[in-house]
Amino acid sequence: MGGGAVKVKASGWTTLADVRARLRRRWENGQYLAAWARGEPFETVEVVLRGPAAGELANRFDEARAWSREWLAAAGRSADFRVPTRTVGGRSIGTNEIPARFVVDGGWDTLWRFLQVTAEVRRFTELRDITAGEGHILSAAGVVEASAMERREVAAPDPHEGTVPGFRGTPATGPGDGSAAVTALVDWVNTHPARVLQHSPEQWARILATTRWLVRERGMGRYLRQVPVPGVDTKFIEAHRALLAELLDLLLPDGAVDQAVPRAQFARRYGFRSQPVYTRFRSLDPTSNRLPGVGELSVRVEDLAAAAPDVGTVFVLENEITYLAFPDVPDAAAVFGGGYGLSGLAAHLWFAGRRVLYWGDLDTHGFAILDRLRAEIPGAKSFLMDRATLLAHTDQWVREPSPTRSSLARLTPDEDELYQDLVSHAYGNAVRLEQERVGFQHLEAVLARLHP
Incomplete structure (x- = not known):
């Protein structure tokens, strides 16, 4: 489509901001990062663009031309996505090529760059490294019974691609010997990346250290007030109760958890003393x-x-x-x-x-x-x-x-x-x-x- 550029906001036609917002929602719910973390191969990301129909070209030709040029210019400036075109038009105005689809097919790193989340992916990798290290501590101390993990299904190995740092080993277990605690914790992290990214590395390390203490001290007549982890008190445990409960349910054998008690009654459920009734x-x-x-x-x-x-x-x-x-x-x-x-x-x-x-x-x-x-x-x-x-x-x-x-x-x-x-x-x-x-x-x- 020829002619001078016209800056317009084409109502109802898909813009680059629309596409970015749609894909950001998928990022924010963990869909993309979970697939990457589990070692799944990259699948082409494609969004169909809603543009001018043939009947609109005659009445809104300048708007359609501006919309088309903006898309093609954006694709020309970026190496992260392509914009294939389609042919529209007819006898009255002739045929024209207009943007049809938004396509990212260059791999995970390309998608991270487009979404501007490369730093967050690196932070997730750091959090996962911290998790694997904590899993090794649990296993070395004999705190977690292997039987507690026998029912956990682990993703099949598949190497990560791209330049964002990843584990050297399998995506499901990360570095190390594939011990039960490492496997269970890292697999959980891989499945819930959006929840993990809500925490700083320091905060996540405290959560994992608290989990280790809770696993070790359950049934010993302790109060939660006695947790010795620096920076952790009962308010911290209460604020992260749902997450800690999920990790404890993951690591502990069924017999170590009072399934009749809801997670809201945290101390009773996991064998700690609570305020008397x-x-x-x-x-x-x-x-x-x-x-x-x-x-x-x-x-x-x-x-x-x-x-x-x-x-x-x-x-x-x-x-x-x-x-x-x-x-x-x-x-x-x-x-x-x-x-x-x-x-x-x-x-x-x-x-x-x-x-x-x-x-x-x-x-x-x-x-x-x-x-x-x-x-x-x-x-x-x-x-x-x-x-x-x-x-x-x-x-x-x-x-x-x-x-x-x-x-x-x-x-x-x-x-x-x-x-x-x-x-x-x-x-x-x-x-x-x-x-x-x-x-x-x-x-x-x-x-x-x-x-x-």
Whole structure:
């Protein structure tokens, strides 16, 4: 296309900035670097250019010519990409060659130059070297069992091309003897390059040194506060908890990780001591109180059996004021529940063989907590969570903010029928009767029938 250059912004036609932005997104999500790190051969990168159609040439000829010239000039200035053309036009304006595709086919280094990420690739290589070195320390110290790595699949060897420094060895393991820890760590780094590049070499070295200490000291009765790595404290571990958890799951055998505990409970999951969990309880029978004159105790959960009274009935209560004001009941104690956090407490052996009565808010989540409680105490009964109590307090109903619709398999038929009515809004939109809104006289009357 001949004529003078015209600087225009051709709306809807692909620009070099558009192509660079598209390929940068692939870089940022790790797609290109992961392929390079795993030793995969370079595949030609090609982007189809959206340019003027034949029908647009007549009306926008100057814009089309400027757009075409800009592309061809950019390709002429760069050795990193080519711009093949295609023929468009017809009888009215004749045929013209316009840019059709953007092509990078010169290898990984060419792509890095175009994306302006060569320095980042070099930094990734440095981070991977640090990782391999840490893997050798773990293996030499015998910290990581080979069996922990047997299920990890390692990429097949394939030499890197280009001038960016790479490992001399295999892309999957880097330098060294192919030990289990080196293989596992470097393979993880190769698969997650974007996450690794979020850290400086100094920070990454601290993360790996912390991982080594966690692997070595698990199950030794340590607190995370005792980590001896320079520059690392509990705040550092908390800030990098998700990454550390992933590395520990990678390195440790399944038996060394408590899979029943989520990663969010980091210390418990990996065998470290955590801040103790306390529970509050009151003896509702003065004659059974192990410490006469003491109305309430808060003890570590593991100490519950030693401190709590030996009673036949336990009321688990969700509202603190209701718990504190609960009237005396012969041969009974009250435990402050704590909502969904109750499940860990309910597993305590102290509850075994006792009649457990749960009283929570009369709403969908109250029934969900009851259902969860029965997973650990199958014989637990609900208390004041019935239709009669709900209908006796219509003037005290409030709206439940976010009702649940979960399937609750452990409810009794009567409980499930009421739960379904709450879920389906049979009595109004998201009806809720909070525990503290139940009349005290109603509570006392039910207790009198329970303990005549």
